[in-house]
Amino acid sequence: xxxxxxxxxxxxxxxxxxxxxxxxxxxxxxxxxxxxxxxxxxxxxxxxxxxxxxxxxxxxxxxxxxxxxxxxxxxxxxxxxxxxxxxxxxxxxxxxxxxxxxxxxxxxxxxxxxxxxxxxxxxxxxxxxxxxxxxxxxxxxxxxxxxxxxxxxxxxxxxxxxxxxxxxxxxxxxxxxxxxxxxxxxxxxxxxxxxxxxxxxxxxxxxxxxxxxxxxxxxxxxxxxxxxxxxxxxxxxxxxxxxxxxxxxxxxxxxxxxxxxxxxxxxxxxxxxxxxxxxxxxxxxxxxxxxxxxxxxxxxxxxxxxxxxxxxxxxxxxxxxxxxxxxxxxxxxxxxxxxxxxxxxxxxxxxxxxxxxxxxxxxxxxxxx
Amino acid sequence: xxxxxxxxxxxxxxxxxxxxxxxxxxxxxxxxxxxxxxxxxxxxxxxxxxxxxxxxxxxxxxxxxxxxxxxxxxxxxxxxxxxxxxxxxxxxxxxxxxxxxxxxxxxxxxxxxxxxxxxxxxxxxxxxxxxxxxxxxxxxxxxxxxxxxxxxxxxxxxxxxxxxxxxxxxxxxxxxxxxxxxxxxxxxxxxxxxxxxxxxxxxxxxxxxxxxxxxxxxxxxxxxxxxxxxxxxxxxxxxxxxxxxxxxxxxxxxxxxxxxxxxxxxxxxxxxxxxxxxxxxxxxxxxxxxxxxxxxxxxxxxxxxxxxxxxxxxxxxxxxxxxxxxxxxxxxxxxxxxxxxxxxxxxxxxxxxxxxxxxxxxxxxxxxxxxxxxxxxxxxxxxxxxxxxxxxxxxxxxxxxxxxxxxxxxxxxxxxxxxxxxxxxxxxxxxxxxxxxxxxxxxxxxxxxxxxxxxxxxxxxxxxxxxxxxxxxxxxxxxxxxxxxxxxxxxxxxxxxx
Numbered sequence: 001x002x003x004x005x006x007x008x009x010x011x012x013x014x015x016x017x018x019x020x021x022x023x024x025x026x027x028x029x030x031x032x033x034x035x036x037x038x039x040x041x042x043x044x045x046x047x048x049x050x051x052x053x054x055x056x057x058x059x060x061x062x063x064x065x066x067x068x069x070x071x072x073x074x075x076x077x078x079x080x081x082x083x084x085x086x087x088x089x090x091x092x093x094x095x096x097x098x099x100x101x102x103x104x105x106x107x108x109x110x111x112x113x114x115x116x117x118x119x120x121x122x123x124x125x126x127x128x129x130x131x132x133x134x135x136x137x138x139x140x141x142x143x144x145x146x147x148x149x150x151x152x153x154x155x156x157x158x159x160x161x162x163x164x165x166x167x168x169x170x171x172x173x174x175x176x177x178x179x180x181x182x183x184x185x186x187x188x189x190x191x192x193x194x195x196x197x198x199x200x201x202x203x204x205x206x207x208x209x210x211x212x213x214x215x216x217x218x219x220x221x222x223x224x225x226x227x228x229x230x231x232x233x234x235x236x237x238x239x240x241x242x243x244x245x246x247x248x249x250x251x252x253x254x255x256x257x258x259x260x261x262x263x264x265x266x267x268x269x270x271x272x273x274x275x276x277x278x279x280x281x282x283x284x285x286x287x288x289x290x291x292x293x294x295x296x297x298x299x300x301x302x303x304x305x306x307x308x309x310x311x312x313x314x315x316x317x318x319x320x321x322x323x324x325x326x327x328x329x330x331x332x333x334x335x336x337x338x339x340x341x342x343x344x345x346x347x348x349x350x351x352x353x354x355x356x357x358x359x360x361x362x363x364x365x366x367x368x369x
Numbered sequence: 370x371x372x373x374x375x376x377x378x379x380x381x382x383x384x385x386x387x388x389x390x391x392x393x394x395x396x397x398x399x400x401x402x403x404x405x406x407x408x409x410x411x412x413x414x415x416x417x418x419x420x421x422x423x424x425x426x427x428x429x430x431x432x433x434x435x436x437x438x439x440x441x442x443x444x445x446x447x448x449x450x451x452x453x454x455x456x457x458x459x460x461x462x463x464x465x466x467x468x469x470x471x472x473x474x475x476x477x478x479x480x481x482x483x484x485x486x487x488x489x490x491x492x493x494x495x496x497x498x499x500x501x502x503x504x505x506x507x508x509x510x511x512x513x514x515x516x517x518x519x520x521x522x523x524x525x526x527x528x529x530x531x532x533x534x535x536x537x538x539x540x541x542x543x544x545x546x547x548x549x550x551x552x553x554x555x556x557x558x559x560x561x562x563x564x565x566x567x568x569x570x571x572x573x574x575x576x577x578x579x580x581x582x583x584x585x586x587x588x589x590x591x592x593x594x595x596x597x598x599x600x601x602x603x604x605x606x607x608x609x610x611x612x613x614x615x616x617x618x619x620x621x622x623x624x625x626x627x628x629x630x631x632x633x634x635x636x637x638x639x640x641x642x643x644x645x646x647x648x649x650x651x652x653x654x655x656x657x658x659x660x661x662x663x664x665x666x667x668x669x670x671x672x673x674x675x676x677x678x679x680x681x682x683x684x685x686x687x688x689x690x691x692x693x694x695x696x697x698x699x700x701x702x703x704x705x706x707x708x709x710x711x712x713x714x715x716x717x718x719x720x721x722x723x724x725x726x727x728x729x730x731x732x733x734x735x736x737x738x739x740x741x742x743x744x745x746x747x748x749x750x751x752x753x754x755x756x757x758x759x760x761x762x763x764x765x766x767x768x769x770x771x772x773x774x775x776x777x778x779x780x781x782x783x784x785x786x787x788x789x790x791x792x793x794x795x796x797x798x799x800x801x802x803x804x805x806x807x808x809x810x811x812x813x814x815x816x817x818x819x820x821x822x823x824x825x826x827x828x829x830x831x832x833x834x835x836x837x838x839x840x841x842x843x844x845x846x847x848x849x850x851x852x853x854x855x856x857x858x859x860x861x862x863x864x865x866x867x
Contacts (some may be wrong), residue, residue, distance in 0.1 A: 004421070005432045012429030017509065051427065051527045054793050056817040062761030062772065064783045066676045075679035075769045100437075176580035177538040197634075329424055 016099050017109060019046050024113045028220060028361070029354040036284045042106060107227030110220065114361065117368030119228045119283075119316075132184045134224055141181025150180040194229040194283040194316075196222065197269055200251065201290035203240040203260040205327035213323050214289045215252050217357050221287065229283065235272060239265035241295065246271070261295050261350045262288075262332065263302040270310035279314035286311065286318050287364070291325035292332040300332065312345050319364045320348045375402055379460070383473055389656040390477040394731065395648065397480035398494075399455040402473075404463045410446050411435040413459055417631070419500045423623065424516070425523055441673035446471040452483040452634070454494035463789015467665040470657055471649050478648035481734075482641050488633040488738050491538040496630055503623045510616040522617055525622040528830040531792045532603035533625060535632040542601070599796040599811065603831075604628070606797045611834050621834070631726040635790040639739045646673060647730075650688070679760055679769055681783075686755075690742070693751050694733060695726035716750070740787045747783065749776045759783075784813070793819055798842065808835045812843035814866065819843055828854045842866060 020027065027044065065075070110116070114365035137150055155174035159165035165172075200206070200214055225231050237243055243265040247249035269286055277284055294300050312318060322333045333348050340346040347367065349360040383402060390397070406415065415432035416422045438444045447468060450458040458476045460469055493499050507645050511519045534542070560580075600606050604625040608618055634641070650670060658666055674685045683798035697703055701721025710716055733742065759782040761772045773779065794813040802809035808831065812819055824841065831854070832839040838855040842864060849866030852859065 003408065003412050005415055005429060008415075008424060008426055008429035009432050010429065011424070011426040012433065015426050049430070051524060052830070053531055053821045054795055054812070054824055054827050055526060055820050056791070056793055057820045058762070060762075060817045061786070062759060062782060063758060063786060064681050064759050064779055065679050066681065066755055066757050067678060068756065069678065069771050071758075071771050071773060073771045074766065075771065116585065250424075283665065361658075 001064050009335060016046065016049065016101070017105070018043060019049060020101070020106075021109050021113050022109065024359070025355075028216065029084065034086050040104075041100050041102050043100050046099050049099070055111050086209045091270045096113045103223055104227055107223045109360075110177075110224060111227070114358070114366070116152050116362070116365050117223065119225075119368055130186045132186050134182050135185045137180050137184045138183040139177075139180065141183065147182055151178055154178040154180055193231045193233070193281065194225060194285065195233045195277050196225060197235045197237065197272060197284070197286040198251065199237045199239065199265045199269060201260055201262070201265075201293075202238045202254050202256045203242070203293075204255075204257040205260075205291050205293055205325050206255070206323070207325060210291060210323040210325050211252060211255075213351055213354060213357060214321070216354070217289075217321065217351070218287070220357070220361050221285075221364065223281060224361075225285065237265050237268050237272075239268075243268040253270040257293050260290070260293055261299050262290065263299050263306060266303055266306040266311060270306055273311065273314050277314075284315040286315055287321065289321045289323060290332060291327065292322040292330040293325075293327065294335075302336070307340070307346075312343070315345065317364075317367065318346050320346070321360060321364070322348070322350050324350065371397070375404060378466075379469060380406070382466070382470060384468065386652065386657060387472040387477060389479075389652050390474065390648065393652070394727075395477055395481040396485060396617060397456070397477055398453075398484055400450075400458055400476060400480055401455050402458050402460055404460045407445075407774050408436070408462050409440055410449070410459060411439060414446050414449060417784050418459075419497060421497075421501040421504050423504040423523070424511065425520060425527075427527065432546050441702055447474060448544070450476045450479045450496070451496070452489060452492060454484075456480040456483065457497070465665060466671055467658075467662040468842050470767040471653060471666065471669055474649035474657065475645045477652075478642060478645040481648075482644050486633075486640075486738075487736055488636055492630055492633060499626070499630070503627065506619060506623065510620065514616060514648050519616070519620065523620055523624065525830045526621050527609070529604060529834070530628045531790075531794050532795050533605075533628050533632065534601035535629075535636060535790065537602060538629070588735050594801045596797060599798050601794070601796055603795055603797050604747070606800070607831075607834050610800055612836055613834065617834075622745050632790070633738075635857060636738045636740075639683040639687040639690075639787075640689070640734065640742050641739060642684045643689075643691050644734055646684045646688040648693045655842065684861070690746055690751065691730060691733070691749065693748075694746055695730055697726075698723055698729040701725075701727035726774070743780070743783055743787065747780055752776045752779055757783075785817075788815070793817070795841075802840055805837070807838045807840060810839065810841045812841060814844040818845050821845065824852065825854075828852055829857060832857070 023046075061117060069075075081093075109209065111118075137147060152172055155172050156165065156179040158175075158178060159172060198218055200211075222234065234248070235245060236248055237245050238251055238254050238256075239260075239262070240254040241261045242258075245268065246254065265288065270307050273279070273284060295305070307318065320333065320336055323329060324330070330350075336346065336348050340348075344367065347364055349363040351357060351360045383400070387397075388401070411432055413420065414435055415428045422428060435444075435446070439446075445461070447461055447464065448458065456479075458472075458480075460472060464472070483492075486858065506521065507523070516670055542744075560572050560577060596606065605619065607613075608621050608625065611618075613621065653666055674682065674688065676682050676685055699722075701707075701723035702716070702719050702721060707716075707719065710719075733746075737745070753776075757779045758771045758774045759779045760769055762768075763770045763772075794815070796811045796813060797808070798811040799809040800806070810831070824843070828839055828841055838853060839853075841852040843850055843852065844866050849864045850861055851864035852861050
């Protein structure tokens with residue numbers, strides 16, 4: 001059903017899209033929308049969508065109310081009451097409009113703005129799931145699929161044609177030939193699965209700010225990859241000198257004080273891939289974040305070997321993000337570049353601060369792998 | 370848009386309700402009902418009750434908010450009625466019959482108010498056509514100049530839509546232009562009245578000459594001023610004097626036109642809703658309800674009249690004040706004797722059996738608007754009985770608090786927020802400010818500062834229309850300030866606010 005308002009509504013959504021796109025860098029670096037994430041949507045506070053007017057400042061304005069209470073009693077249970085004599089625009093002093101958009105749409109906007117190429121999933125043709133879809137009616141079938149309405153309609157049609165239908169006493173009795181059943185068609189459903197393996201250094205030198213950056217960046221990576229694949233799984237590995245797999249919450253909250261052995265994480269990652277994600281069926285995306293301070297040169301060698309032998313052959317893309325921290329030497333990224341400069345399965349990115357998140361996302365996802 | 374045919378049982382109900390309403394003396398335009406599903410209801414509500422409006426994203430935004438809030442179960446529009454002749458009213462499909470009864474009685478009273486209240490007397494009763502015409506004019510501009518350009522300019526106009534003079538329809542603001550002959554004949558001597566023998570003492574010739582010169586100078590000054598007097602209708606001034614393209618002027622006129630159409634509704638919100646609530650409860654409880662419907666009615670009615678902290682419910686205030694008036698005039702609690710009476714005891718038992726309540730109510734609905742209504746009838750006794758308080762933001766605790774239950778403070782606050790529909794008063798002070806054809810606006814400061822962020826954005830929009838720099842004289846935290854917008858850049862400096 002189309003309505004007149006659809007045009008105006010579409011126009012409004014278009015404006016919102018434009019505003020989000022315009023301010024994408026800000027939203028990406030602030031990460032405020034992550035907090036407002038729902039199941040499939042995010043709420044984004046948009047400034048200046050509403051039309052400005054000359055109006056009184058709210059705090060001086062005050063108002064009149066009716067009911068119980070002593071002078072000095074606070075009025076709002078949760079935050080602020082809504083002053084004003086039943087005026088339109090009843091949010092006090094609130095110039096922000098919370099707009100809800102779907103993650104899918106957000107990913108599209110991000111894709112357009114960062115000019116991210118669509119990912120060509122590998123192994124698509126191999127993995128074909130069949131999905132049954134009810135699409136028609138036929139005259140034979142199991143009783144459990146009998147179409148009640150169509151059956152009775154057919155019976156009624158027959159009775160009328162035969163002249164046995166009495167409108168005053170409308171009893172309809174279907175016979176064998178009247179019965180109608182739902183029929184289905186099996187459709188091939190190309191299904192491409194992907195897994196994101198997040199690894200993070202949680203040694204003492206990774207502070208809250210560094211983790212916040214990782215959190216924000218992983219949100220956007222998630223959003224984008226989810227828009228590219230039907231089914232997606234995320235796994236989380238934290239490491240200091242030892243590596244272990246954790247759930248999402250723990251991933252972002254844990255802070256250890258030990259040293260750093262990056263190879264421990266890569267070992268676990270390689271094991272995960274080998275055990276659970278055969279590479280001909282899965283698109284695999286390991287992301288590793290660290291401040292670039294590894295324990296020893298030897299360990300770095302181990303890392304390089306692990307990557308070459310046990311990780312890179314199986315993955316679509318291996319991404320390493322180095323978050324700048326006051327304690328880290330930042331050596332690791334140089335080592336990686338030295339060994340894998342030519343290898344297009346490896347992307348490295350230095351993230352200097354929140355403002356650099358957007359560029360780093362572009363570096364990671366800009367290859368379209 | 371699905372319009373359901375108006376079912377017979379609702380038509381019967383309408384006949385009954387309108388019969389009762391007429392018997393009580395309500396006098397309304399013919400009412401045409403339409404039953405709408407909630408989507409269409411939200412659409413019509415987003416369009417301010419009209420089926421056709423000009424294309425603009427803001428309606429889409431309102432629609433989204435209404436739909437969300439309906440889907441989340443936060444609010445539901447029961448009823449809508451527009452001020453036209455015949456009046457159109459909308460019923461929500463799927464409402465209970467009791468609800469529809471309440472709505473119909475409510476609508477009768479609204480339409481009676483539209484028809485008879487003085488402040489609606491100048492509105493266009495064919496506004497459905499008016500709005501549709503506006504829509505086709507805007508569409509034509511859009512196809513000629515591009516949707517983005519026109520929509521963008523309408524954004525600018527809408528930002529200024531409250532800069533009108535809502536009372537101008539009822540008051541002659543500018544004195545009629547006098548012809549030059551009359552002007553010459555006018556006594557400009559400044560002679561004071563005196564008996565003949567005192568003349569030379571009271572009006573010595575030198576004094577008269579000095580007075581005359583002073584007056585002429587002042588007049589000359591005023592003539593050089595532009596506009597000659599400060600002008601409250603800023604939109605009008607901009608339409609007449611800004612260097613706009615024809616289509617732009619047309620858009621601005623449309624926005625102004627619609628702002629004036631909606632202004633009386635904002636000026637009579639409390640009375641209008643009070644009046645409608647008064648009558649729906651009277652008609653239903655005295656006539657239209659069956660015994661089985663009483664509980665449903667009470668439930669719906671209490672929902673309408675519920676109060677919540679920090680929020681004024683115009684339905685509640687309106688209906689209680691009207692009932693209070695009815696009661697007072699029935700018992701003769703008015704006039705000099707009543708006003709002079711100091712004994713609470715005597716006042717409480719005051720009953721002269723005058724029985725003028727209903728008559729007085731009909732007078733009030735004809736002649737008053739919210740401000741005069743509150744100013745005249747909001748009494749100390751009413752304030753106490755209805756537990757009114759004023760509230761404000763306390764910097765100390767960082768929250769909104771009850772500030773006072775003192776009658777005078779409450780009433781002042783109430784009147785203040787009704788003045789100029791709660792909007793700041795902005796005047797055109799000078800259209801040739803500092804002789805540089807800049808615009809000077811003045812915010813008539815009445816104790817409340819402007820919202821500074823919004824004021825800046827709005828000033829930018831004024832400048833877009835005026836095309837030359839625009840200045841706004843206001844007070845911020847008790848200091849005079851001149852905000853200035855030049856080529857989209859804002860600056861602020863101290864200035865004397867007199």
